[in-house]
Amino acid sequence: MIFSYVRTSVWKENKVTMEMQLEAIQQKADELGLSQVLKKNQYEDRGISGGKFEERPGLQNLLMRLMDKSNKGGTLIVYRFNRLSRNSNDLLKILEVLNKNKIELISVMEPLPSGSKISLQTMMVNIYGVIAQFERDMTIENVISGLERKRREGKPLTSSVPYGYRYSEVRLVPIEKELKIIRLIYDLYLTEKMGYKKICNELNGKGYRYMGREFLETDIYRFLNNKVYFGVFKGGTVGGEYRGTHSTIVSEEEYLRVQEIKNHVELVKRVIEIIGCVKKFFVPYVITILPLEE
Template identity: 30%
Template sequence: MLDISDSLFGRIEPMPRTFAYVRVSTTGQTTENQIQEIQAAGFHIEPRRIVTETISGSIAIARRRGFIRLMDKLEAGDVLIVTKLDRLGRDAIDVSTTVGKLEELGVRVHCLALGGVDLASSAGKMTMNVINAVAQFERDLLIERTQSGLKRARSEGKTLGRPARLNETRKQDVLKGLANGLSVSALARKFQTSRQTIMRVRDDSSRSVRP
């Protein structure tokens, strides 16, 4: 059967939903300026689709509750508006990861500080290429610093990894307690450690005295 609406007017596609994410760092600041900036740029967003959040920019985007709730609402075809790219992460790595996730969802991101450019457009992708390059540089620099720190620690004879819960003196006290008939659980409570740690001390001692 012929669908008249399709044949005469074409299939009507649903209008994309537009969201805004605005963030300030302290309660003494207001998100109103960002909302007005978005409206002045020609984006008219329903109040229920404006997600505001008061949280430090040093917090990773994955730990921002407001943004997490926003991600749960977004669907393919939606549009997300931010005033600045730093609203989408604490550094270049975080921003790059966030934009990548939004792109996978099929969400278009517009950044007013970049002239309102759609980050999925050719101009937007060029911008993201620069950001991704900076993010990769930051990753490489972090790895280099970590490796340098580990190398320096080894050269200074420092023990790497988690410190032992019980030093040698306390281990000897554990063995004395076991020899005096104290239970593993009682010793774990006394030394504020786990039963597994006490049993490991006991077992290591047993292995060391075997011929």
């Protein structure tokens, strides 16, 4: 019985699609005079890193199927060995399952010596696995290095930008019309003492729109909690917060003042909720257990 396994990773550059992998696998099967790879014997994991062995349902289901005694002596074809795993230890575990169940492993792009013993095949596959893991580690190191460089230069780590800016040449470029709205939101909150709902009514009443719709209270909450507006980015996996070089719209003092007011408002709301609960549940209970005067 012929099986196939294909996987695409989270990386988009130079990606060999699943369809391309399947086509190459079937061509390889034809060259070897093997039967067609049936749909039910095709396993896949889309957009999952090769380092996440246990988190790939397609691979796990394939291994469970191959461990079935009825499939002993079959063939598994992959596009590259690193499609199975980029971790050499995990690759050895997979090989152990295949060898134990006499499943022949074939790679389209990495041929093994024909007629070679299992020990030699294991060594060759392991070498390919070590190379794949090295490539993966180098890719991760390059990504982290790039993020650290952006951090040192005060640039955003991602192309995801908040309202009021656009992403251009690895920098945040202000959109003046939108930043004026952000400035107005902070002024309404700090100076006019307006809450989220009143701010929404004020903005929507003046005809301002957010992404083609009216402003919502959740939008105001996000804007008032975003440190990018006073020049600070989140560091993510490469460190803590850091200062950006983009134009700011509010000062750090204003941002901290907003947080102070928000915390005070939340505390007052919580106290009111507690008092309400006491009145609703505790007071009636006390009345019922107190002795009544005759």
